[in-house]
Amino acid sequence: MLLTWESVTFFFLSIAGDTPPESCIFSQVLNITAFLVIAVAVLRYAQLKAKVKKPWLNIFGLIAPSLSSFGMTLVANFQLSNDRIIHNMGAVITIACGTASCWIHAVLTFQGNINNEGRKLGIFRVILSVIITLGFITYFFLLAQQTYLPGARVQWTSITCLLLYVVTFAMDFRHYDFEVHGTEKQANPTGNVSNIISEYRSEHL
Template sequence: MTAWIVLPISLSAFSITGIWIVYAMAVMNHHVCPVENWSYNESCSSEPAKHGYPKSCCTLDDIPLISKCGTYPPESCLFSLIGNVGAFMVVVICFLRYGQLIEQSHSSWVNTTALIIGCTNAAGLVIVGNFQVEYAKYLHYIGACVAFPAGLLFVCLQCVLSYHVAVSVLDFWMAHLRVFLTTVALISLVLSGIFFVQESFLLQHMTAICEWIFVIDILVFYGTFTYEFGAVSNDTLVAALQHSNNRGCKSPGSSSTSTHLNCNPDSIAMI
């Protein structure tokens, strides 16, 4: 068992705890209404709420969407930090999982695609975390449209790979758990998209709840990689780097020789 086993569970614990702290800060600073609030109005009194007390009157601008909670300072600073650190950890997890499957002689287009999609998910998270919806709406929505579908596609591909490499009964149970988590993520994301385009206050609030379910569910899915990461070693990273480099190598007959000269496996093994 190696120290890499801490990485997936750290991503889940850090991100889930972090976004709930952001939510608590946003509620305390009256930037959003509590998630248990279901009463919204077309217009509210301009009288500010007392500090430390929840809003007594809420509009659609106060719906506690995750990105809405991280719009204004000081919580926006923590939200950006969570997005950046979380995205980095996602990339590392995706790369290690990619290398681990290669070590097990399960190199396939599904594994390669999962790596690409996972990195795409991380890129979307960086955009979402650093471009707040109130100040850079279009960039924020682009990031969300990249991060959410990519996150869902990544967990779908990992479900396929989990069944493909399963050997023991425990492996199959983990694959079953991941299918359940993926199903919850799919349902919540679809419902969130459907509710988001509606004008009903009730459905808009349901959008926020579905979004929270989706994000937490995906983070829990990443945490399940703790099950496999006990077997990850430095050789796993070398295998992933070597395989990635070999895919870019050209044959001796290629018109370009610079790429071929840089693809010596011995030099990669020294990393």
Template sequence: MIFRYFYLFPVLFAATLPVTFFITYAIAVSDGDVYPWFPYISDVGTLPPESCVFGQLMNIAALLIMTVVFLRYEQLKTIWGTNNPKKNKVSFALGLLAGIGLSIVANFQVDNVNSVHLIGAALAFLVGGAYFHVQTYISWTLQGVAESTKKLHILRLVICVVYDIFAVIGIVTVIVGYIKLRPTVIRTRAWTPAEEGYAEHVTSTVMEWLGSFLICAYAATFAYEFKNLRLEYAFTTGRSNDSLQSTGNEEP
């Protein structure tokens, strides 16, 4: 038996994340749980009932992106064979950590366990960004991946550069916003134009939303290279000398 629809995993991830954000945003705004003008993504998923939807869909997204990371690792490992380099293993570890971070963000809401939530966010955004950078480097240096064109490599490089710019702007503006807000203490979901530092706060949230969409866009690029992946497997049952066998390869 042959399975050949691996390209659907990055596509599903790229679709699931925005759908999650927009659904939870609509619920949070309709219930009055957040100020509607560009709240943080975490803020639209911190209170029930939107937190229930947020947690469920984000966990699905985490599973999807970790599947993509595993498939990419195995694809490159098949190409390199016994010479599987350290950069592929490091990239695999970074990708799994990013997926775990996404799950942490889903399950530890910012209003409930803020410190753990921030750790998850750092893994998802910063370690996830590092994963995409390593993959971009691999794309430019590796030959023999079907459907891996120069245009695709350039697209990945552009996404990484823009993502870095957004990340720096977002980090700087959130720090400046909190400095201006002092000594007032409010929850970010209730931050309005009436408080100091609001302009910097909105700039930071916009960068977060745009950065998230870039993550989706980058993940979607793997769909092109997964179109030629095939998994051949066979099930056998019976006595103890029978076994479950699976093989994987990539057709050019």
């Protein structure tokens, strides 16, 4: 028996969060996730700013997850049944920029080599990046073949790995203290209102 789109739509993430009350929870979770991803990207950029050999790679490491977060907000706030074009555009941005972010930060992990853990953590992130990349490629291939149920399973697996990738940054951040300092403009002639400062805390002291 061939599976049709109508018979398996509830398996897909976008469909599962398409109607109230699920859509409300879906939007709230994705919006919070988008904010946290941007926060992680900014902290990661500050952490590696003085460590990486190629500053432009670190800049891309900030831009790519930020764009992915923007895509998440489109997916969250424009449900599939309300605006299919914007929703799908957001999904493509999220997937493309999210996958690119994984590979960029895998390379940055080796270059930064924080607390001499770069090789071990970098290999793990490369493995996750391979799984995520192959997963999304397989997902679109299965959709093109109208094999919806396996496609939905691959979609959930890929997204889970993508979220797991974000969680791995806790391994890097545990070695640092981050502080945000704010000063009045009048007292700061350079015009910098706030600075993000990361201070390395050695585990060997």
